Amino acid sequence: MATGIQRNVTTRPGPETPGQSPTHPAVDRPAVDRPAVDTAGGQPERADPPTAPEADQAPAHPPAAGPLPTPDSAPLAATVRGLRRAFGSNVVIDDLDLDVPAGQFVALLGASGCGKSTLLRILADLDTEISGQVRVASRRAVAFQTPRLLPWKRVWRNVVLGLPGRPDRARAIAALTEVGLAHRADAWPKTLSGGEAQRASLARALVRDPDLVLLDEPFGALDALTRIRVQGLVEQLWQRHSPAILLVTHDVEEALLLADRVLVMKDGVIAHSATIALARPRDVGDPRFVALRAELLGWLGVGHARSEAANGRPARDGEPDPAVDVREPPPRQKILS
């Protein structure tokens, strides 16, 4: 049973604010219980933490936890209603709704500074200075652009850092094996290449057996070739373990190669959602891929086309595009438990 975090900060209550699901109780905790890690710094990106990686700052969760159940639809790994986050007078997220179905690979695009990392940090429970409703599967893991390994702990110890009980080397090795890094288990983090460090970071996420993996531009610091390899690894891990993934990226092509659904964040909300109904592995030369790229670039304010059909001409009003499903958020009563 899920015991996902639920935060109801009732400046703008959603339809189910007063009650938690009687069958699926969630931890109900005011946001102020756990202040954001970096509220004092004023910086959206932070230096490596002095203590533990953020992946390990999330509270421990019972191993039996699973995706958030819903009464009449597929279970959700995360659901957000009416979310608002402001830094002083800077309202970054304003009345945002989002659902991440269990097992879905979702990519989140948006202009720099639009609030992608802020949203991710809220979902990771690293920022609780919010109003609105946030429910997230209990077992979740986070990986950032910088792997954030503790330099004074060997790789395997970094992988299991923060897990309850004694450090379990076998468990660490199993996760490192999955990312092709078992041979570096006893290495010091500073001896790893960028790609290896990022793989160690993925092993650290994997070892938590998460229902939701939150990735904030995890390939951003990698060279082109390593980036392609690590992207492929993430796709493999996703196919093997089926967690939901929310991947923040600024790379439209990466989003289209990897995701089931691509979201565009703009003006504090999810402004656009496109379901990517293309078989994997995807071909960047496929006309439908090209059309989707043009559409997403349009939503990002780059290029002209907001929607082009597969043959390259602009879609006519109301004309369905077989590879694109532009949807409004589903009705609330169908989503929330």
Ligand SMILES: Nc1ncnc2c1ncn2[C@@H]1O[C@H](COP(=O)(O)OP(=O)(O)O)[C@@H](O)[C@H]1O
């Ligand atoms: N801790 C913070 N204190 C003050 N402002 C912040 C903080 N974190 C983020 N911001 C501001 O919120 C906005 C969104 O930041 P961020 O979520 O990092 O954007 P993105 O990840 O989309 O590039 C930016 O204007 C940024 O300056």
Ligand SMILES: [Mg+2]
């Ligand atoms: Mg960011």
